[in-house]
Amino acid sequence: MLARDFLRTRFPDLPHLLRNRTYDAGALARWGELDAERRRLLTSVEALKAERNTLSAEVGRKKKAKEDATAEMERAKVLGGEVAAGEKRIEEIEGEFFAIEQTLPNVPDESVPDGEDEKGNVVLKSWGEPTRFPFAPKPHWELGPDLGILDFERAAKVTGSRFTVLSGEASLLSRALIAFMLDLHTRENGYREVLPPFIVNAASLFGTGQLPKFEADLFRLKDTDWYLAPTAEVPVTNLHRDEVLREEQLPISYCAYTPCFRAEAGAAGKDTRGLIRQHQFDKVELVKFTTAEGSAEAHERLTRDAETVLERLGLPYRRVVLCRGDMGFSSAKTYDLEVWLPGQDAYREISSCSNFGAFQARRAAIRVKRTAEGKSRNEFVHTLNGSGLAVGRTLVAILENGQREDGSVAIPEALRPYCGGLAEIRKG
């Protein structure tokens, strides 16, 4: 959410600040009217309450002194009725007011390029050369089944489409990738590993911005307010929901492996083959909490930490900054890392690293107590997260980039200690 103060003081600039983002302009105009009415009412109701409180105290004094307090009690009762009426109206306004605030997207950072959709994204750097082969490379959805390590058909039988069974070396590799990534981030990049719940409640999903707007993308457990986590961002960011952190605790860096569950509503016909777009996938997530001044640098570092995984594995990639129109709802700035997939002759997203500014912290009430010039005040922290990396897509990249003409696949050196020295996968 955006700060009320910000919405109020920058109200005329908002259409410009939110250009190319999706929001309801009519609702925004309505916000302005409601804000004025709400403040007017609040002031008058509070004055009534102050008077009632004074009268009640007077009643107490008189009763203690055995004096008659009938007149005060009657007057207070009348005031009480007026207060109740005013509060009811405020509640109605507050409901509509808050509903609008929830749906307004974050304001992009000034460094974010203009643009309406993915065509407006800008490639900032490339690492490695796209892998070329003297033969026609296969996509992983052919390599995997040929090697007997990816089974799409049986997964469809067991559950349905967009699920996959990993077996043998694929399963081993997936497990090795998780351990490799967590080790790298905890030992070299300074993250604390956490293993959070994979099921989260509605309040947590509101905190990170998935609810209320994006319920259709989630799997909800029947008759509960519990949902399968769509990303570790949700449980890990909400670790500190409703907390006031001490300044010396910041920055906090967590990494977490979790499976992720997404309904993929609206993705019909997109990436229907292979592991790219699944209802269930594994991911190692990086999450940071910083001060307002520290978040831009933390964003660069977090993105570098994700890039390091790709570099250690020798996978060619590029970094893209998303334009205003292609960014997620809660984000102030997002870098996508795209890995080269020779089987598709394209770069595909394998990590998305975002700085949310105070947007999530405001929704989740994550604050930090800061002291300056002897005065202390609570500020909202800045939150960041990024994939480090999506495990399934990393497996895809290893298979497609490591493939040989005979259908075998070479395993990156860095991963071998994590899979019993396995150097290649062969049909067997």
Next chain:
RNA sequence: GGAGGAGUGGCCGAGUGGUUUAAGGCGGCGGUCUUGAAAACCGUUGGGCCGCGAGGCCCCGGGGGUUCGAAUCCCUCCUCCUCCGCCA
């Protein structure tokens, strides 16, 4: 799943209808004293909202109710603890 018990400020803890603007202690911060520190003493120390300001309003796990007035009474939900059962 069954039966009990408990949720008060950073922490401990008092408070069962009316000077509670939540006692007291610990911890934190500032000060006095000291060469310095400790001790002692004094002061200060929760969150949010409205208002230009003076100031006001709300918050004692969440929500609702009773009352002129609720931390305190009632309803409901949540969490934690103890015992039993079951289970990995």
